Amino acid sequence: MNAFQAILIIVGRGSADRVMQIAHENGAKGGTIVPCRGTGHHDSHELLYTALDSERELIVIVTPGDLTKQVAYAINEALALDEPGNGLLMTLELDEVKGLLM
Amino acid sequence: MDTPEIAPFSLIAVIVQRGIGSKVVSFSKDHGSSGGTIIHAYGTASRRWLKALRLDNISRDLVLMLVRDNCEEKLLDALSDYLHLGDSNTGIAFSLPVSHVLGTKKLSFDTEVTCAPPDADEAVDYYAVFSIVRDLDREDAVEKIRSTGAPGGTYIDAFGSADMSRLIFNMPSFSEKSIIVTIASHAKAREITEVLSRFLKIDEPGNGIIFAVPVHRVRGIAKEGELVI
Amino acid sequence: MGALNEKLKEVTMAVLPVTVLVLILHFTALTPLTNAELIRFLIGAAFLIFGLALFLLGVDLGATPIGKASGYILVRTNKLGIVLAGGFILGLLITVAEPDLAILADQIALITRGVLGRWQVIIFVSVGVGLLVMFAFLRIIKRLSLRLIIYISYGIILLLSIFVPQAFHAFAFDASGATTGAITVPFMLALAIGTSRYRAHQEKDAAASFGMVGLASAGAIIGLLVKGVLSSFADFSAEHIVETVVGDQILPFFWREFLHSAYEGALSLMPLAVVLLIIQVTKSRLRMRAVIRVAIGLAYCMFGLVIFMTGVKAGFMPAGQKVGGMLAGMGYDWLLIVAGFFIGMLTILAEPAVHVLTKQIELETAGNVPRRLVLIFLSAGVSISIVLSMLRIMIPGLKLWHILLPCYVIIMILTHFTPELFIGIAYDSGGVASGPMTATFILAFAKGAASQTDGADVILDGFGVIALVAMTPLIALQLLGLLHKVRMRRLEKKQLARLAAADSEKETT
Known part of the structure; x- marks a missing residue:
C-alpha cells in the first residue's frame, strides 16, 4: 500500500462532469479528463464494415491513500458502476507524486 | 486497504501509429482482453530540424486494456509479435499493475482463452x-x-x-x-x-x-x- | 520526415484515384490528351499532393489553433454581447477576404451588366455570413436547436427566392460555395469547436461543435438573395468569359497560375493573421512559442494552398475541360453520365476542406463517427450531383429549380428525423464539398461538356453545378445519420439484453 493512488475511471461521454463533482465532494482536489473511445467485446457493431466505437471519457484523479477508498466507492455508487455497462474504475499504486495539493 | 476486491488485473497500454488502435483492440480480444479504450495521442520526434520546422508531432493511438493478470504476459508477447514491437518506430506496449477494480461486471472475458500463469516475474526496472x-x-x-x-x-x-x-x-x-x-x-x-x-x-x-x-x-x-x- | 510524411501518405491516397481515372480515360483513347496537356496534368497531380499535404499540416499548426483560440477567448469573456459581436465580425472579416467570392462577384457584375456591383455583392454576402455565424454562436451558448435555425434560414431562402429572377438562384447558391473556401472552412470548424469547448463535458455528443459552416453557407445565400430582391433587373447577358488560350506551353503557364494563386492565397490568409494580431493585444495573448508555431503553420497553409491551386489550375482544370468536352462530343449520353459519376466520386477525395472536416468529426466524436463512413457518403452524394449536372446539360428543359426544389423538400424532411449531430455534419459538408477542387476541376469538366452539347448554356449550366454539389451531401450525410441512429439503438438493445442474460445466469449459479 503506497501513499498515493491514481484512480482511473472510464465512463460514457457526458458523465465526466458528474464524476468530478462526486470526487470533489469527497475531498479530491482535482482531476483530468481525457476524451477517448471504447470498444467492448461483443459490442462490435459495424456500418458498411466500419466499426462504430462509443464515445467515452477517461478521468484520472490522484488521491492520497487515506482518501482513495472513499472517493472510489463514492464514484462507484453515484454512477452505479456495478450496474452493467455504466463504466469501469481502477486504481494504480503510485511511487513518486509531485504537485498534489493537500 | 482491506478492500475485498483485490483485483487480479493488469492495465496494458499500447502506443502505436494512428489508426492501428482498433486493430490492436480486436487482436487483443482473441488473447484475453475484454475490450479497450483508444485515445488520440501524439509522439514527439526529437530530431532538431523536424522541431525547427514544427513537424515533430506524430499522430499515435494510445490503447488501454484491462486484462486478468494471468493473461498479461501472453498478451504482451502476442502484441509484440503482431505489431513487430522489436523493430524501430513501430510502437511500445507495457503493463501496469492495478490494485483495485470496480465495475468489472460489464467486462466479459472470453472464457475460451486460457492463459497459463507467467513463468517468472521479469525484473523490469x-x-x-x-x-x-x-x-x-x-x-x-x-x-x-x-x-x-x-x-x-x-x-x-x-x-x-x-x-x-x-x-x-x-x-x-x-x-x-x-x-x-x-x-x-x-x-x-x-x-x-x-x-x-x-x-x-x-x-x-x-x-x-x-x-x-x-x-x-x-x-x-x-x-x-x-x-x- | 515526421508529420509531413504522415500527411503525404494520407494525401497521396486521396489524389491518386482521380489522377488514375483521367489517365485511364487517356490511355483507353476515350479522351486522349496532347503530350503537353498530359505533362501539365501529371505535374499538376504532383503539385496537388505536395501542396495539399503542406496545407493540411498548416491547418493543424496554424488555422485550427487560431480558430479554437478565438472562439474560446470570446466565450471566456462571459458576455453574450461580446461573443455575438465577435462572431459577426469574424464571419464578416473572413468572407470579405475570400478570393473565390471576389471572382464570383466579378462574374455576377459582368453578367448582370453592372446592376449588381462587385463590392455590393461582396458586402451583402459577407454581412449575410456574419449574421448567420452570429446565430451559430447564439445557438451554441443558448443551446438552441440547430434544426430550428436551419428551418428558419431555409424558410427565408425559399421566401426570398420567389421574388428574384430564376437565373439569380444559381448565383445565390454559387455564393454559398464561394464563401466556404479552403481557409474559411477549417477556421470556422475550429471556431465552433473552440466556442463549444466550455461545455463539452456535459454533452452526450459533439452536436454543438458542428453546423457553423452550414449556417455560414446559408448566410451567403440569404445575403445575395436580399440584394437580388432589392435590385431590379432588365435582363441577363450571357456573355462568354474569354478563356485564355494555353497552347503547348508548360512552365510559363504554371508560372502565371502560380503568381495568381500566390496573390489569392495571401489574401485569404490575411484575416487569420489579423485575428492573431488581435488576440495578441488582448489579455489572453498566446505565448511567443505558440505564436511562432501558429505563424509557421500559417506560412505552411499559404504555401501549400498556393502550390495546390497552381497544380489545380494549370494541370487539372484544362484537363477537366478537355475530358468533359471530348466525352460530350462522342455522342454517347451514358458515357458522360458514367464518367461524371466517377469524376465526382473521386475528385471530392482531393478537396482540401474535406480532409479537415472528416478529421475534426473523427476527433470530436472520438471515432464514433469514423472518417471512412463520412467519406463514403460524401463521395456518393457528390457523384450523384455530377450525374444530375450532366442530365441538366443534356436536357435543356430541365431547370435548376426543378432539381433543387424537390431535393430541398426531401432535405427538410430528413432534417426533422436526423440527430442534431448529423444535421451539423451534413450541413457543414455541404459547404465543404463545394471547395476549390469542385470550383475548378469539376466545373471545368461540366463547362467542357456543356460547350460540346447543343442547347446547353456554358455559363448558366456551369453555375448550377456548385449548387448541386453543395446540396447532395445534405441528403447523403443525413441518411448516414439515420443509419447511425438505428445502428446505435440496436446496439444498446443488444448490450442490455446480453447483460441481463449474464446477470440472470450469475444469479442461478
Missing part, C-alpha cells in the same frame, strides 16, 4: 511517468524531459478539473491540459520528476501534477534504456 501539465507548458516540459536523456514522450490532450469559482455562461470552466507519458528507468524517472517539478513550480496550484507508476512488463524497447518510439 522501468517506470511510466505521467506528467499532467498545462497545455501551454507542454513543449517546454517535453524539452525538460529530454534534457535528462529520456526519449521525450507521448502526449494526449486533456482537460483539467472544473474551476467552480469561475463560471462561463453558468458552466464551470475547464482548462486545457496535456498528459505526457514517458517510460524511463527508475533513476531516470526520479530525475524527470525532480527536473519537471522544479521547472513547472509544481507545488503552486494549477501548475500540474506528476506521478510515476512502476511498469510490470514492457515490450518495444530495443536496447537497454532506449525507447524505439
Whole structure:
C-alpha cells in the first residue's frame, strides 16, 4: 500500500462532469479528463464494415491513500458502476507524486 | 486497504501509429482482453530540424486494456509479435499493475482463452511517468524531459478539473491540459520528476501534477534504456 | 520526415484515384490528351499532393489553433454581447477576404451588366455570413436547436427566392460555395469547436461543435438573395468569359497560375493573421512559442494552398475541360453520365476542406463517427450531383429549380428525423464539398461538356453545378445519420439484453 493512488475511471461521454463533482465532494482536489473511445467485446457493431466505437471519457484523479477508498466507492455508487455497462474504475499504486495539493 | 476486491488485473497500454488502435483492440480480444479504450495521442520526434520546422508531432493511438493478470504476459508477447514491437518506430506496449477494480461486471472475458500463469516475474526496472501539465507548458516540459536523456514522450490532450469559482455562461470552466507519458528507468524517472517539478513550480496550484507508476512488463524497447518510439 | 510524411501518405491516397481515372480515360483513347496537356496534368497531380499535404499540416499548426483560440477567448469573456459581436465580425472579416467570392462577384457584375456591383455583392454576402455565424454562436451558448435555425434560414431562402429572377438562384447558391473556401472552412470548424469547448463535458455528443459552416453557407445565400430582391433587373447577358488560350506551353503557364494563386492565397490568409494580431493585444495573448508555431503553420497553409491551386489550375482544370468536352462530343449520353459519376466520386477525395472536416468529426466524436463512413457518403452524394449536372446539360428543359426544389423538400424532411449531430455534419459538408477542387476541376469538366452539347448554356449550366454539389451531401450525410441512429439503438438493445442474460445466469449459479 503506497501513499498515493491514481484512480482511473472510464465512463460514457457526458458523465465526466458528474464524476468530478462526486470526487470533489469527497475531498479530491482535482482531476483530468481525457476524451477517448471504447470498444467492448461483443459490442462490435459495424456500418458498411466500419466499426462504430462509443464515445467515452477517461478521468484520472490522484488521491492520497487515506482518501482513495472513499472517493472510489463514492464514484462507484453515484454512477452505479456495478450496474452493467455504466463504466469501469481502477486504481494504480503510485511511487513518486509531485504537485498534489493537500 | 482491506478492500475485498483485490483485483487480479493488469492495465496494458499500447502506443502505436494512428489508426492501428482498433486493430490492436480486436487482436487483443482473441488473447484475453475484454475490450479497450483508444485515445488520440501524439509522439514527439526529437530530431532538431523536424522541431525547427514544427513537424515533430506524430499522430499515435494510445490503447488501454484491462486484462486478468494471468493473461498479461501472453498478451504482451502476442502484441509484440503482431505489431513487430522489436523493430524501430513501430510502437511500445507495457503493463501496469492495478490494485483495485470496480465495475468489472460489464467486462466479459472470453472464457475460451486460457492463459497459463507467467513463468517468472521479469525484473523490469522501468517506470511510466505521467506528467499532467498545462497545455501551454507542454513543449517546454517535453524539452525538460529530454534534457535528462529520456526519449521525450507521448502526449494526449486533456482537460483539467472544473474551476467552480469561475463560471462561463453558468458552466464551470475547464482548462486545457496535456498528459505526457514517458517510460524511463527508475533513476531516470526520479530525475524527470525532480527536473519537471522544479521547472513547472509544481507545488503552486494549477501548475500540474506528476506521478510515476512502476511498469510490470514492457515490450518495444530495443536496447537497454532506449525507447524505439 | 515526421508529420509531413504522415500527411503525404494520407494525401497521396486521396489524389491518386482521380489522377488514375483521367489517365485511364487517356490511355483507353476515350479522351486522349496532347503530350503537353498530359505533362501539365501529371505535374499538376504532383503539385496537388505536395501542396495539399503542406496545407493540411498548416491547418493543424496554424488555422485550427487560431480558430479554437478565438472562439474560446470570446466565450471566456462571459458576455453574450461580446461573443455575438465577435462572431459577426469574424464571419464578416473572413468572407470579405475570400478570393473565390471576389471572382464570383466579378462574374455576377459582368453578367448582370453592372446592376449588381462587385463590392455590393461582396458586402451583402459577407454581412449575410456574419449574421448567420452570429446565430451559430447564439445557438451554441443558448443551446438552441440547430434544426430550428436551419428551418428558419431555409424558410427565408425559399421566401426570398420567389421574388428574384430564376437565373439569380444559381448565383445565390454559387455564393454559398464561394464563401466556404479552403481557409474559411477549417477556421470556422475550429471556431465552433473552440466556442463549444466550455461545455463539452456535459454533452452526450459533439452536436454543438458542428453546423457553423452550414449556417455560414446559408448566410451567403440569404445575403445575395436580399440584394437580388432589392435590385431590379432588365435582363441577363450571357456573355462568354474569354478563356485564355494555353497552347503547348508548360512552365510559363504554371508560372502565371502560380503568381495568381500566390496573390489569392495571401489574401485569404490575411484575416487569420489579423485575428492573431488581435488576440495578441488582448489579455489572453498566446505565448511567443505558440505564436511562432501558429505563424509557421500559417506560412505552411499559404504555401501549400498556393502550390495546390497552381497544380489545380494549370494541370487539372484544362484537363477537366478537355475530358468533359471530348466525352460530350462522342455522342454517347451514358458515357458522360458514367464518367461524371466517377469524376465526382473521386475528385471530392482531393478537396482540401474535406480532409479537415472528416478529421475534426473523427476527433470530436472520438471515432464514433469514423472518417471512412463520412467519406463514403460524401463521395456518393457528390457523384450523384455530377450525374444530375450532366442530365441538366443534356436536357435543356430541365431547370435548376426543378432539381433543387424537390431535393430541398426531401432535405427538410430528413432534417426533422436526423440527430442534431448529423444535421451539423451534413450541413457543414455541404459547404465543404463545394471547395476549390469542385470550383475548378469539376466545373471545368461540366463547362467542357456543356460547350460540346447543343442547347446547353456554358455559363448558366456551369453555375448550377456548385449548387448541386453543395446540396447532395445534405441528403447523403443525413441518411448516414439515420443509419447511425438505428445502428446505435440496436446496439444498446443488444448490450442490455446480453447483460441481463449474464446477470440472470450469475444469479442461478
